[in-house]
Amino acid sequence: MRYLKLWVFFLKNCLLREMEFRGNFVIEIGGNLLRLGITILFFQVIFLHTPTIGGWDIHITLLLVAVNQLINNLYNAFFRANIYQISEYVREGTLDFILVKPIDPQFFTTLRYVSFSALFSLVFPLLIIFYLATAGKITFSLPIFSLFLLLLLCGVAIRYAIGVAVMTLSFWVTEAYALHGLYSEFFSLSGYPAVIFRGGWQFFFTFIIPIIVVANFPVMAVTQVLSPAAVLFAVGLSALLLLITRKFFHFALRNYCSASS
Amino acid sequence: MFRKYLKVASVVYQEGTQYRLQYVASFLCVIFPLLAVVFLWRTVFQDIQMIEGFTESMMITYYILVALLTDLVSPGIMMYITEDIREGTLSKYLLRPISRRWYHFSEEIGISLGYSLVALIVILGFIFLFAVDFYFPANLLYIPLFLVSVGLSMVLGTGLTYLFSLSAFWLEEDTGLDYVLEYLVPILTGALIPLALLPEFVYQVASFLPFKYLLYFPIEIFLERITLSEIGYGLFTQILWIGVIYLLGAWVWRRGCRRYTARGG
Numbered sequence: 001m002r003y004l005k006l007w008v009f010f011l012k013n014c015l016l017r018e019m020e021f022r023g024n025f026v027i028e029i030g031g032n033l034l035r036l037g038i039t040i041l042f043f044q045v046i047f048l049h050t051p052t053i054g055g056w057d058i059h060i061t062l063l064l065v066a067v068n069q070l071i072n073n074l075y076n077a078f079f080r081a082n083i084y085q086i087s088e089y090v091r092e093g094t095l096d097f098i099l100v101k102p103i104d105p106q107f108f109t110t111l112r113y114v115s116f117s118a119l120f121s122l123v124f125p126l127l128i129i130f131y132l133a134t135a136g137k138i139t140f141s142l143p144i145f146s147l148f149l150l151l152l153l154c155g156v157a158i159r160y161a162i163g164v165a166v167m168t169l170s171f172w173v174t175e176a177y178a179l180h181g182l183y184s185e186f187f188s189l190s191g192y193p194a195v196i197f198r199g200g201w202q203f204f205f206t207f208i209i210p211i212i213v214v215a216n217f218p219v220m221a222v223t224q225v226l227s228p229a230a231v232l233f234a235v236g237l238s239a240l241l242l243l244i245t246r247k248f249f250h251f252a253l254r255n256y257c258s259a260s261s
Numbered sequence: 262m263f264r265k266y267l268k269v270a271s272v273v274y275q276e277g278t279q280y281r282l283q284y285v286a287s288f289l290c291v292i293f294p295l296l297a298v299v300f301l302w303r304t305v306f307q308d309i310q311m312i313e314g315f316t317e318s319m320m321i322t323y324y325i326l327v328a329l330l331t332d333l334v335s336p337g338i339m340m341y342i343t344e345d346i347r348e349g350t351l352s353k354y355l356l357r358p359i360s361r362r363w364y365h366f367s368e369e370i371g372i373s374l375g376y377s378l379v380a381l382i383v384i385l386g387f388i389f390l391f392a393v394d395f396y397f398p399a400n401l402l403y404i405p406l407f408l409v410s411v412g413l414s415m416v417l418g419t420g421l422t423y424l425f426s427l428s429a430f431w432l433e434e435d436t437g438l439d440y441v442l443e444y445l446v447p448i449l450t451g452a453l454i455p456l457a458l459l460p461e462f463v464y465q466v467a468s469f470l471p472f473k474y475l476l477y478f479p480i481e482i483f484l485e486r487i488t489l490s491e492i493g494y495g496l497f498t499q500i501l502w503i504g505v506i507y508l509l510g511a512w513v514w515r516r517g518c519r520r521y522t523a524r525g526g
Binding site: 037185 | 289294444
C-alpha cells in the first residue's frame with residue numbers, strides 16, 4: 001500500500017517532467033506510430049503475394065504485431081528507462097543514494113520513471129485489436145479473453161525479469177548497455193509468427209530465450225491452439241524468472257562497492 | 262594530401278575496436294534479425310515457387326546483402342556535425358587547415374568500414390553455419406559491376422548523411438528527423454522488402470528518389486535481375502545523383518555557415 005502511494009507520486013512527477021518537453025512527447029509518439037506502421041506494411045506486402053505464412057493468415061499476423069507492440073509499449077512505459085539506467089547508477093555511484101532510502105532498492109531502481117509517450121502509444125495497438133475484434137476477424141469469449149490478458153502479463157513479466165537480470169550484470173561489466181542492446185534485439189524477434197522457427201530453433205526460442213512465449217502465446221490463446229501445459233509453462237516461467245532476477249539483484253547488491261567518494 | 266584524412270579514418274576505426282563487448286554484441290545484432298527474416302521467407306516459400314521473379318535463394322541472398330551493405334551505405338545524421346553546429350564547437354574546425362567535409366567523409370568511412378568488416382565475417386559464418394543456399398551470379402561480369410555500384414552507393418550515402426546533418430543549421434534539436442530516416446529510408450532503399458514487391462505506385466515513387474540507388478540497385482545487379490544496358494543506365498543515374506547531392510551539400514554548407522553564430526563556442 002505504501003509502495004503503491006509512492007509509485008503514484010513517481011507517476012505524477014514523471015508526468016510533470018514530460019509535459020515540460022511537449023515537442024519531444026509528440027515526436028516519441030510519432031516514432032512509435034511509424035514503427036508500428038512499418039511492421040504492418042512489411043507483413044501487408046508479404047500477404048499481397050501469399051495467402052498465409054505457414055498457416056497464419058493476415059488477421060492473426062496483425063494480432064501478433066499488435067500484441068507485440070502492446071508488450072513493447074508496456075515495457076517501455078514502465079521499465080525500460082529505469083532498467084537502462086541501472087548501469088549508470090553503478091558506474092557513477094549514485095546507487096548509494098538509492099540504497100540509503102528506506103525502500104526496497106529493486107522497487108526504486110526499476111520503477112522510478114514512467115514514460116508517458118510510451119503509455120499513450122498503447123492506443124495504437126489497442127485500436128488494431130479492437131478493429132480485429134469488432135470486424136469479426138478474431139473472436140474473443142470471456143474465458144479466452146482472460147487467458148489472453150494473463151499471458152500478456154506473463155509476457156511483460158518475462159521481459160522485465162530478463163531485462164533487469166541483464167542490466168544487473170553491470171555490477172561486474174562496464175559495457176552492460178551493449179548487452180541491453182542485444183537483449184532488445186533478441187526480443188524484437190518476438191513479433192514474428194512462431195511457425196517460422198522450426199525444430200531446434202523453436203526449442204531455443206521457447207526455453208532458452210523465451211521470445212515465443214512473450215507475444216506468440218497470447219495470440220495462440222486466441223486462436224485456441226495453446227495447450228493447458230503451455231499456459232502453465234508460461235505462468236511458471238514468469239514466476240521463476242521474477243524470483244531468480246530478484247535473488248540475482250540482491251546478490252549483486254551484496255557485492256557492490258560504491259564507485260563514488 | 263590524402264594522408265591526413267587517412268589518419269582520421271584509422272583513428273576512428275581504432276576507437277571503434279576498443280569496446281570489445283560492444284563489438285561482439287554488434288555481431289549478434291546483425292545476425293539475429295537476419296536469421297528471423299531468413300526463417301520468415303523460407304516459410305513463405307514453402308507454398309510458393311517464385312515471387313516477382315525472386316526464388317527462395319535469391320530472396321535470402323537479397324537480405325544477406327542488405328545486412329552486409331546497410332551500415333556502409335545508409336544515410337544517417339552525423340552527431341559530430343549537429344553537435345558542432347548547436348554547441349558552437351564548429352569554430353575550431355573552421356580554423357583548421359583541413360576541409361571539414363573531407364574530415365567527416367574520412368571519419369564516416371572509418372566507422373563504416375570497421376562495422377562492415379565485422380558484418381562480413383559474421384555473415385560468411387552465417388552462410389556456412391546455417392547452410393543457406395546463397396545465390397551467386399552465373400555471369401561473373403556482374404560481380405565487378407556490383408562492386409562498382411556499391412562503391413558509388415557509399416559515396417552517395419555519405420553525401421546524403423552530410424546533407425541531413427547540415428539540417429542542424431536550421432532545425433532545433435529533436436525534430437523527429439532521425440525517426441524519419443530510421444523508418445522511412447529503409448522502405449525507400451529496399452532494406453525492408455524488395456522494392457519490386459511493393460505496390461506499383463510506391464515502386465514508381467521510390468524509383469524517382471536517390472535512396473533506391475543505395476541498396477536496391479546494387480543488389481539487383483548481384484542477383485542478375487537486370488540487363489547490362491539497365492545496369493549502365495543505373496550506374497549513370499547513380500553518378501548523376503552523387504553530383505546533385507554533393508553540389509546541394511556544398512551549397513547548403515555555404516548557406517549554413519552564413520547563418521552560423523558560434524553560439525556558446
